[in-house]
Amino acid sequence: MAKVLDNPRPTLKERAAKLGGQVQGSQVWNSIFRPGSIFRKGYTDSPRNRSYVIMNSVLYHLHPVKVKRHAVKVSYTLCLGGLSFFLFILLTVTGIFLMFFYRPTGANAWQDIQTLQTSVTFGLLIRNMHRWGAHLMVLSVFLHMARVFYHGAYKPPREFNWVIGVVLLTLTLLLSFTGYLLPWDQLALWAVTVGTNMMGYSPVIGSVRASRTHASFRHRHLYGNSLLARPQRRRNLWTSVSEGAHND
Amino acid sequence: MTEIPEHLLKRAQAAREKAAAESDAPADAGAGDSRIPDHLLERSKAARASGDGAVAVADKATAVVASAPAGSVPVGAGPGGHTQRLLTVVKSGSIQETKAAPVDKVHTWPHLLAVEFVAALACTAFLFVFSWVVNAPLLHAADFNKTPNPSKAPWYFLGLQELLTMFHPMIAGVTLPGMGLVALILAPYVDRNTSNKPEDRKWMTSMMTLFLMFWAVLVIIGSFFRGPGFNFTFPWRDGIFFEL
Known part of the structure; x- marks a missing residue:
């Protein structure tokens, strides 16, 4: 009994070790670091763990050698995940094509789109595919999320897949949103203005805003595409300053 | 104790009756009527004749086989001539590790990849036709004053x-x-x-x-x-x- 009382409180080191063990044993930790990861509790450099690294990789998860027969049915997944990825590829390809004819500056952007549509072979078609494809991708990613949820496919051991999926959904929305700005027409400008006005209140992004007056959106940093934003911001800063001078 | 299932009791009863019927019939099975194939028996006999160390094994096997169909009740047998008794029935799963039913799986190639390829083609076709028919909007150039x-x-x-x-x-x-x-x-x-x-x-x-x-x-x-x-x-x- 006396021996126990000799050391009544655990030292800082012991407490840190205990906390580390608890973190490593938690569901969140184990869902992020799958079997084979060196960060898992009780990891050993064994052939089994080396095999797990490959078998648990994301590519192998997406397409293992064999899949359950019911999962192959189109009515089960509606191919939504695959289509989302395919649309991403399609948007990359058509987007690179569009980049050849487009200068992301306030002075040239709209005129470049106009020229692309009227003077470039298949320019209008490719632009249409890029735009409709982007809308379709937002829709398919959203529906894919719903499908995964209703099948309970986010449950252990796939919790972290779901988290990555939510991040990808957010990224899809943001990329689509920034792409919305690029034609630099009235629709783009004012849609993005409304959007950035909403985001202007978020803690990090919104801190750059100078004031909450109506004209303040003009020198907001987040115009979507930074290439377009920089020259545009310079111009806007000038207009708002001059406008402020007029108001005074 | 677990109750002995009906079908096992019936089977035991049938076996007991069969054993009784066999013991009634004169056993004419001799040492030659063993389950060892003839050519193997010949070989073992030849080996025995050559006086080798393998003799003992062959000898014993023949002896065991010979004693089995002898027909007489062995020493220490239970009622009906059985040398074993059913002590208890252990249900599977209580001590055995039973694996889950095998999952019906198919190969990803070609079964899944073919489906995905067709889906991608259909998506492209839809997007192509839609883009051919409906133009993306392009309004007037951006104007901060309007x-x-x-x-x-x-x-x-x-x-x-x-x-x-x-x-x-x-x-x-x-x-x-x-x-x-x-x-x-x-x-x-x-x-x-x-x-x-x-x-x-x-x-x-x-x-x-x-x-x-x-x-x-x-x-x-x-x-x-x-x-x-x-x-x-x-x-x-x-x-x-x-x-x-």
């Missing part, structure tokens, strides 16, 4: 813009969507239910449906039921104020 009425966000953010009509921007634009995202991310860690069956997941299914419907309804209202000044309109009365 604010269109109404000004609308892209359709997927119209739910948020709809919320803006009800709450302060801090709540509608940041807090509510932020909470929604955090709730989505936490869903797999909050949901302790491990079942995948729809009948076991009524709570989560209804929560998610509410969540999705909430945003869908807001987006639809923001898209089609909001006109100039972002005031409420009916699309069939005032037209649609919506651009993709």
